[in-house]
Amino acid sequence: MHIIETQQLGHTYKGNIDALKNISFIAPRNTRIAIIGPNGAGKSTLFKHFNGVLKPTTGKVLIRGEPITKENIREVRRTVGLVFQNPDDQIFSPTVEQDVAFGPTNMGLDEEAVKHRVHEALSTVGLLDYRTRVPHHLSGGEKKRVAIAGIIAMEPQVLVLDEPTAGLDPQGVRDIVKFIKNFSVQYGMTVIFSTHSISLVAELADYIYVMNAGTFVAEGTVPEVFSQPELLASVRLDIPVLPKLITSLQSQGVPIEMGYTYQEAEQAFLKAFGKMS
Numbered sequence: 001m002h003i004i005e006t007q008q009l010g011h012t013y014k015g016n017i018d019a020l021k022n023i024s025f026i027a028p029r030n031t032r033i034a035i036i037g038p039n040g041a042g043k044s045t046l047f048k049h050f051n052g053v054l055k056p057t058t059g060k061v062l063i064r065g066e067p068i069t070k071e072n073i074r075e076v077r078r079t080v081g082l083v084f085q086n087p088d089d090q091i092f093s094p095t096v097e098q099d100v101a102f103g104p105t106n107m108g109l110d111e112e113a114v115k116h117r118v119h120e121a122l123s124t125v126g127l128l129d130y131r132t133r134v135p136h137h138l139s140g141g142e143k144k145r146v147a148i149a150g151i152i153a154m155e156p157q158v159l160v161l162d163e164p165t166a167g168l169d170p171q172g173v174r175d176i177v178k179f180i181k182n183f184s185v186q187y188g189m190t191v192i193f194s195t196h197s198i199s200l201v202a203e204l205a206d207y208i209y210v211m212n213a214g215t216f217v218a219e220g221t222v223p224e225v226f227s228q229p230e231l232l233a234s235v236r237l238d239i240p241v242l243p244k245l246i247t248s249l250q251s252q253g254v255p256i257e258m259g260y261t262y263q264e265a266e267q268a269f270l271k272a273f274g275k276m277s
């Protein structure tokens with residue numbers, strides 16, 4: 001049984017706006033899934049269905065095989081943690097540590113356990129020194145990190161991150177990338193994320209869904225999706241810069257293997273230029 005599955009999911013907002021049409025999505029356990037698409041493709045709308053923030057207009061959302069109901073919504077939200085695109089939608093406590101403690105406290109954990117979770121989560125996002133600060137006075141990137149900490153403190157089985165690195169500085173991006181990698185590998189958890197940073201997708205995703213105008217237009221592994229530059233361009237997307245450069249060199253007759261991540265590309269260049277066997 002898949003941890004999240006949608007069957008022919010459709011969502012129509014007021015005003016007859018069809019944001020999702022016939023979406024069939026599967027999230028197996030222990031995978032990192034990227035959802036990419038241009039502005040307005042429907043990514044945030046889809047994410048809000050994963051933990052019952054929105055209700056399907058048509059079709060179904062199943063969490064561990066069960067539809068989301070009033071009775072199981074609390075359990076669903078413990079299983080699937082959603083970090084919204086805009087941290088202001090999520091942060092409401094007077095201090096950073098109270099904000100991060102809110103979820104674990106609500107889950108009924110004792111004070112010691114809550115303290116431990118808050119410490120771990122704030123240290124993961126590099127905000128331990130911000131414990132007593134007022135969240136609404138933080139910068140955009142700091143707020144984003146508080147919002148992420150608030151969800152990871154609940155240790156959900158599935159972490160859904162809507163543009164987790166938007167607005168973060170380069171070290172902030174590195175921290176989140178490291179966290180996403182560790183989170184899925186160490187704890188065997190599923191991470192679903194959207195991003196407009198295409199190089200991040202190559203580094204992090206086991207599987208990619210490409211969305212446009214409320215539907216999936218392609219899906220597959222990193223090589224499968226990024227070997228279709230025309231299709232991606234037709235929906236305002238691009239392939240990462242490293243495979244783009246390698247493709248250009250190949251087309252000029254340079255014998256170099258394809259690489260999608262920094263590490264793969266580095267190996268390909270070293271090999272092509274005789275620095276490695």
Ligand SMILES: Nc1ncnc2c1ncn2[C@@H]1O[C@H](COP(=O)(O)OP(=O)(O)OP(=O)(O)O)[C@@H](O)[C@H]1O
Pocket residue numbers: 013014015017018019037038039040041042043044045046085
């Ligand atoms: N509350 C709402 N009421 C009406 N229309 C909405 C609402 N929220 C989103 N939409 C519309 O639904 C469509 C999908 O929006 P959504 O926010 O899911 O896209 P997205 O892929 O997350 O975009 P972005 O990359 O810009 O964040 C868009 O056309 C948007 O204008």
